[in-house]
Amino acid sequence: MSDTPILELKGLTKRFGGLTAVGDVSFKVSEGGISGLIGPNGAGKTTIFNLITGVYKVTAGEVLYRGNPIHNREPYQIADAGVTRTFQNIRLFKNLSAFDNVYTACHTSAQYGIVEALCRLPRFRREERALKEKTRGLLEIMGLSDRADVMANNLPYGLQRRLEITRALALDPKLLLLDEPAAGMNPDETLNLMKLIGEIRDRFKLSVLVIEHHMDLIMGVCEHIHVLNFGCTLADGSPEQVAGDPRVVDAYLGVEEE
Amino acid sequence: MNQFLQQLVNGLSIGSIYALMAVGYSLVYSIMNFSNFAHGSVIMLGAYFGFFALTLLGLPFALAFFVAASGTALFAVALERLAYKPLRDRKAPFLYFIITAMGASIFIDNSVIATIGPTPKTFPQASLPSFLRSGSVEIGSLNVGRVDIAMFVITAICLAALVLFIDKTKMGKAIQATAYNMKASALMGINPGFVIILVFAIGGALAGVAGVLYGMKYQVYPQMSSITMKSFIAAVFGGLGSLPGALLGSVLLALIETFVSGYVSTQLRDLFAFGILIAMLVIRPQGIMGKSMEDKA
Amino acid sequence: MDAYIQQIIVMTGINLIAVLGLSILTGFTGLFSFGHAGFMAIGSYIAAICTARLPQILQTQFGLHLEPMAAFALAVVAGALAAGVVSWLIGMLTLKLKGDYFCIATMGFGEAVRIILNNIPYVGGARGWESLPKLTSIWLVLGLDVLFVVITWNLINSRQGRNMVAVREEELAAQMSGIDVYRHKMTALIVSAIFAGVAGALMANYIQFIRPTMFNMARSTDLTIMVIFGGLGSISGTILGTILLTWLPEVFRNFAQWRLVVYGLAVIVIMVGRPQGLVGGMELTPSGIRKAMTARNARKRFKEVGDDAGGQK
Numbered sequence: 119m120s121d122t123p124i125l126e127l128k129g130l131t132k133r134f135g136g137l138t139a140v141g142d143v144s145f146k147v148s149e150g151g152i153s154g155l156i157g158p159n160g161a162g163k164t165t166i167f168n169l170i171t172g173v174y175k176v177t178a179g180e181v182l183y184r185g186n187p188i189h190n191r192e193p194y195q196i197a198d199a200g201v202t203r204t205f206q207n208i209r210l211f212k213n214l215s216a217f218d219n220v221y222t223a224c225h226t227s228a229q230y231g232i233v234e235a236l237c238r239l240p241r242f243r244r245e246e247r248a249l250k251e252k253t254r255g256l257l258e259i260m261g262l263s264d265r266a267d268v269m270a271n272n273l274p275y276g277l278q279r280r281l282e283i284t285r286a287l288a289l290d291p292k293l294l295l296l297d298e299p300a301a302g303m304n305p306d307e308t309l310n311l312m313k314l315i316g317e318i319r320d321r322f323k324l325s326v327l328v329i330e331h332h333m334d335l336i337m338g339v340c341e342h343i344h345v346l347n348f349g350c351t352l353a354d355g356s357p358e359q360v361a362g363d364p365r366v367v368d369a370y371l372g373v374e375e376e
Numbered sequence: 377m378n379q380f381l382q383q384l385v386n387g388l389s390i391g392s393i394y395a396l397m398a399v400g401y402s403l404v405y406s407i408m409n410f411s412n413f414a415h416g417s418v419i420m421l422g423a424y425f426g427f428f429a430l431t432l433l434g435l436p437f438a439l440a441f442f443v444a445a446s447g448t449a450l451f452a453v454a455l456e457r458l459a460y461k462p463l464r465d466r467k468a469p470f471l472y473f474i475i476t477a478m479g480a481s482i483f484i485d486n487s488v489i490a491t492i493g494p495t496p497k498t499f500p501q502a503s504l505p506s507f508l509r510s511g512s513v514e515i516g517s518l519n520v521g522r523v524d525i526a527m528f529v530i531t532a533i534c535l536a537a538l539v540l541f542i543d544k545t546k547m548g549k550a551i552q553a554t555a556y557n558m559k560a561s562a563l564m565g566i567n568p569g570f571v572i573i574l575v576f577a578i579g580g581a582l583a584g585v586a587g588v589l590y591g592m593k594y595q596v597y598p599q600m601s602s603i604t605m606k607s608f609i610a611a612v613f614g615g616l617g618s619l620p621g622a623l624l625g626s627v628l629l630a631l632i633e634t635f636v637s638g639y640v641s642t643q644l645r646d647l648f649a650f651g652i653l654i655a656m657l658v659i660r661p662q663g664i665m666g667k668s669m670e671d672k673a
Numbered sequence: 674m675d676a677y678i679q680q681i682i683v684m685t686g687i688n689l690i691a692v693l694g695l696s697i698l699t700g701f702t703g704l705f706s707f708g709h710a711g712f713m714a715i716g717s718y719i720a721a722i723c724t725a726r727l728p729q730i731l732q733t734q735f736g737l738h739l740e741p742m743a744a745f746a747l748a749v750v751a752g753a754l755a756a757g758v759v760s761w762l763i764g765m766l767t768l769k770l771k772g773d774y775f776c777i778a779t780m781g782f783g784e785a786v787r788i789i790l791n792n793i794p795y796v797g798g799a800r801g802w803e804s805l806p807k808l809t810s811i812w813l814v815l816g817l818d819v820l821f822v823v824i825t826w827n828l829i830n831s832r833q834g835r836n837m838v839a840v841r842e843e844e845l846a847a848q849m850s851g852i853d854v855y856r857h858k859m860t861a862l863i864v865s866a867i868f869a870g871v872a873g874a875l876m877a878n879y880i881q882f883i884r885p886t887m888f889n890m891a892r893s894t895d896l897t898i899m900v901i902f903g904g905l906g907s908i909s910g911t912i913l914g915t916i917l918l919t920w921l922p923e924v925f926r927n928f929a930q931w932r933l934v935v936y937g938l939a940v941i942v943i944m945v946g947r948p949q950g951l952v953g954g955m956e957l958t959p960s961g962i963r964k965a966m967t968a969r970n971a972r973k974r975f976k977e978v979g980d981d982a983g984g985q986k
Contacts, residue, residue, distance in 0.1 A: 171849060193848040194848050194853045197849050205849075211843055211846065221835065225836055236831075246831075267964070268968065285846075289850060459945060463945065474773075479937050481937070482937030485937075486930070605784075650784050650788065661770050
């Protein structure tokens with residue numbers, strides 16, 4: 119494990135008009151680690167994901183990926199560089215089959231150009247075969263093989279989340295951002311998901327940053343936790359440190375009563 | 377100087393009629409977020425309603441106006457119920473609304489051609505009250521058409537009534553609230569279905585008035601709806617969904633048009649209109665007065 | 674072959690090329706245009722210049738002889754390229770706009786092209802341009818149809834085509850999957866404009882008469898309606914839609930006044946009653962039908978198992 123963190127936020131700030139959604143947030147995600155980003159509703163967690171992935175432009179501060187600034191790049195370039203994500207409200211290619219969702223996302227593994235595609239040149243055929251192989255392999259690993267032909271929209275909710283993660287993995291990411299992956303899941307499914315996140319990390323050799331409300335999931339899988347409140351850092355440390363922090367307990371008791 | 381004032385007067389007269397039409401586009405857009413391209417055909421129907429009320433039924437002039445306005449209001453509401461409501465119920469994307477509107481426009485225009493025929497009709501002078509007959513009035517050194525004055529006055533009255541209605545009455549407030557946020561206002565007990573009917577009825581009634589006025593100044597013919605494209609450009613120019621924007625956009629567009637055709641070339645007038653449309657969309661798609669929108673992911 | 678039947682076949686074939694292009698843009702990439710008649714107009718007028726004016730110019734100015742068919746080949750290529758270049762400029766200006774506004778901008782573009790042509794006496798102005806050479810043949814059109822169907826099919830079944838579909842389905846997720854949304858929209862727009870340009874070039878040299886009103890907004894709407902009627906996201910649907918909607922008005926020719934009434938009504942009924950069009954989202958090929966069947970069966974099979982977690986929002 120190298121010393122450079124895979125992701126580092128430095129003084130990250132985002133303002134919408136007069137509203138500061140994220141104010142001067144700094145933290146690191148270490149290479150190969152699973153980190154958690156938690157905080158009450160409206161604390162700015164998803165905004166931070168949108169800033170990392172380039173959906174929003176940064177007002178001030180820096181996003182460093184493996185030591186290089188990425189906050190001025192286009193979203194697709196950031197994804198290409200190895201940062202992919204899932205969404206809080208699932209965003210699949212709804213009218214495509216599970217297979218095609220992943221198949222589409224594998225596109226960066228192929229090099230052929232548009233003319234080669236139109237003329238069906240050998241490289242096109244070779245690479246398309248490889249893409250199909252890769253897609254099948256991913257679906258297999260993620261336990262979606264038997265539903266490969268089902269339209270994404272018709273998959274049960276839990277599997278839609280799983281498919282979204284599979285699609286993100288198709289780009290061979292080095293950093294995977296998961297936005298509330300356990301939302302709407304029952305305790306059993308949450309437990310499975312925890313195991314899955316660990317497996318993915320080990321198998322694909324990547325780092326994970328996860329936003330979550332389920333405290334058991336966060337405490338169970340994360341090695342490092344960053345707590346936000348009203349767009350600002352509240353605490354940062356290991357699960358034990360964070361859980362014992364009185365400010366965190368305060369912030370959560372006020373809001374998290376479901 | 378004289379020519380300048382004359383153009384200004386012409387521009388204001390045309391601008392007022394654009395405004396009357398543009399309001400219909402903008403009202404519907406503010407609630408339903410789509411461009412109702414069938415609106416032009418409703419305006420054309422209004423002109424025919426007014427024409428036949430005067431000639432066939434021999435109604436007095438004011439009553440003919442009323443018949444035209446209520447006829448188009450009913451028609452617009454029927455169109456909403458039959459064509460748009462099923463799309464709303466299934467939460468279809470806005471493009472289906474636009475295509476449906478275009479289909480409705482093709483249907484309405486060609487139904488008129490097939491039944492009444494394509495020949496333009498002219499309002500018989502005898503059926504019009506004296507203040508609306510052709511001819512002009514000398515105001516200072518200016519020559520102002522009587523129809524133009526009437527158009528300006530009637531439009532001003534209609535628009536003032538609309539503004540009062542929207543600002544002062546409960547129903548008007550309901551429209552404002554729904555335009556601002558349909559879900560939230562529905563939770564506050566404002567029935568969105570009712571507001572949509574109301575908006576189509578108002579837009580339809582104004583379309584009827586505009587159709588009659590336009591038909592009086594020029595002629596009544598089935599392809600009139602293509603002329604109303606200009607008022608749509610005016611609505612976009614001023615900011616789709618904004619009433620003050622529709623008014624401002626209409627007057628500005630009409631002034632630009634009359635000055636271009638007065639000082640540059642009549643042929644280039646339409647090119648200017650579409651050029652302005654594209655330039656506006658590129659520079660400021662929400663128009664002069666439209667609300668800016670930043671998508672939240 | 675009956676000349677009348679032949680004419681309808683040729684017009685269907687020419688329409689098909691334009692509609693296939695629009696199908697890539699609308700059906701597969703999810704962008705709606707109401708200005709594609711403008712690109713057809715560019716193709717038509719550039720081609721007319723190449724076939725009706727260029728040979729004479731070359732003859733008198735340079736003493737060069739240009740064979741009519743060579744001029745025609747040049748005309749089709751030049752028409753396609755001109756449409757492509759203009760679409761690239763238009764795309765740079767408008768592709769960043771959101772859906773509704775892109776639509777309106779393309780409409781403005783189409784009308785602007787028409788009005789500009791109205792004001793150029795060199796190409797006949799508003800009165801139109803008559804007695805162009807007749808160089809398009811039925812076999813050429815049918816041959817090009819096959820070529821363009823293959824091109825479209827190969828494009829859609831490549832990573833570029835799949836990326837376009839991803840843009841249509843969910844723009845943000847496409848970006849997060851490393852897809853350059855702007856570039857793929859641009860590609861789709863340029864390809865569709867090139868197709869329209871080719872169609873325009875063929876048309877000018879078939880009916881031998883072009884006039885700006887032939888390329889008005891109603892024409893653009895017609896093309897879009899054919900795509901929707903056949904079904905968004907289906908090449909076979911596009912072909913079917915084009916054939917049916919080009920032939921239908923001819924069948925009702927005796928009721929000339931009523932055919933557009935029926936047409937308008939049909940559009941509303943399709944939009945309201947069957948928005949996926951005739952065959953939206955699937956292909957009428959053996960493998961396409963098999964795919965649709967397995968998807969349906971798979972859905973049924975898993976429906977019985979029930980949702981794993983509480984239903985979707």
